[in-house]
Amino acid sequence: MDNRSEPARDPLVSGAESEQRRSAAARLFDIRRVIGGLFAVYGIIVTLMGIFDNQAEIDKAQGVRINLWAGLAMLGFGLLMLLWQWIRPAEPPASPEERGVLDGSGDSGPGSPGGR
């Protein structure tokens, strides 16, 4: 679109937007690591419980070794999440430059000379 007209200006909105260059959002960690970690641990615990399940527990689950299967599934899912994170590390969240605000480190720096 060549006609990049600005939306209507509002002091409160643009005030908050101009703070954007101080944003520390780039330091946010990758949630895939947490999901992968928690599910891998869950998977290990539940799989181990599944290995040692007694007959009463298997009977309760209608003969399905649910702990074993669910544990292995969670372990697999957790490892997949970790693998995904490892293969495709997060692109750093949209940095101020990409928003048209010139600023090197994400820390406080010079303001924009006309980005937007």
Place this chain on the structure above:
Amino acid sequence: MDGGGLRLNMNALDYVLLALYFVTVLGVGFAARRAIRTSVDFFLSGRSLPAWVTGLAFVSANLGALEIIGMAANGAQYGVMTVHYYWIGAVPAMVFLGIVMMPFYYGSKVRSVPEYLRLRFNRPTHLLNAISFAVAQVLIAGVNLYALALVMQALLGWPLWVAIIVGAAIVLVYITIGGLSGAIYNEVLQFFVILAGLIPVTVIGLVKVGGVSGLMDAVRDSRLGEAGLHAWQDTGSTANPLGAHWLGIVFGLGFVLSFGYWTTNFAEVQRALSAKNMSAARRTPIIAAYPKLLIPAVTVIPGLIALVTVKGLGAPSGDLQYNNAIPLLMRDLLPNGVLGVAVTGLIASFMAGMAANVSGFNTVFTYDIWQAYVRRDRPDAYYLRIGRYATIAAVVIGIGTAFIAAGFSNIMNYIQALFSVFNAPLFGTFIIGMFWKRMSALAGFWSLLSGTVVAVGTYLLYKGGVIHFNSDLEESFWGAGLAFATVAVVAAILTPLTAPKRDEDLRGLVYGMGGIDVKGDVLAGDAAWYRSPLLLGVIALVLAVVLYIPVF
């Protein structure tokens, strides 16, 4: 060991799984803290999140108490017709939000849904909506908290007050410290934990009843009969389990109620506003639509399984209420291990719901009430601090509401139902204001107010016995429809009599006025065809239709 009632036989390892989850949730809150320096970081995650994260948080924010427990209960009570709440009652509105409305929300850089009303109309409209939203959120947070405590009391034997305090304290800590990033990251985690808890219940339940065909046979022999297996059959009249005519389902549930909830509820829309660019924001509700299409498999199906396996389900009170469908299945079918995961998933779902209310509230309170009307022009750090205080206040009020709810549970049901009627007039005001540039500021205010009065009035007259409807559902269809019509009529009458807004003030806010650039902040990779919001949205809609075919 207490074998009575709903009490689950949790062992030490089950509690380890639950404790691990609590520790992780708190850890996410603390780890998110370092990414917060500005108020936008705190309230909108610095507008930095990828679409899959905001999309899963979008669906998770809705997977609260009403959803898991309530939809399984509906499954047991109304049968397959419950899928209407997902396929026609959610997916089209989510796709509409992403394709049509999100460019206005995200493109205008508003920080909340009420703020859009301030820019599009005027400050009275804004204040009216900001206050009603804020009040609704803290009260509903209390209702969610009370529901959480009830489940923990029934399943784990925790005293009500312990459960209320523990649940509230965890949500309080991770949102006060980690802000919206803490809330959203935990919602994504909760999404997977909820599924990990529900899938084993569904699988074992299906094994028990002999698979899908066994379940269908059993449902045919149940109280619901053949009608319990069809979504659209018999909707030419109201002689079906849901008691709803197809017109009511399509226009009441599918249009007014669902569009009102999904497109204007800030607790939902906030997730999309935190996305890193326009493309990600537009994809947020559309990505959420895909899990939404499939969630009935782990709510409605367990409901049906409970209907055919739990003898006496459907008692008006006590342990055999429909609402206990999923807890009863967990008790009957899950051995220790997956049981711990399932309990964790259930508790996660309640915390997700409450956290969405609290994080929506603190943003609207700070930006739309405090900054706009009480203390303007303070440094950003001041509003960041107010946001943290508002979070604490919201949780404390929520605890109070939860204790009140413990005494008057019926009143709280009414309050929750009452606030759900606020959405229809709001949606009417939004959609007319977005597409009719002439609609004046005064018309916006009076439309919203009169629509709300009509919706609340219809509800109160129904509850007071003055007007009669076949069911609560029918009341909500009619109430929402009347409110929507009122908004349109008032807007049409008042607009020609009042002054229009200047065109340049409407740029980026109203269709056809320019000022919106859906491609301006595009990132490498967003141009890929599989990231096109339009294409993804159309596929979701097609799937919603296709899924109906086997259960027509």
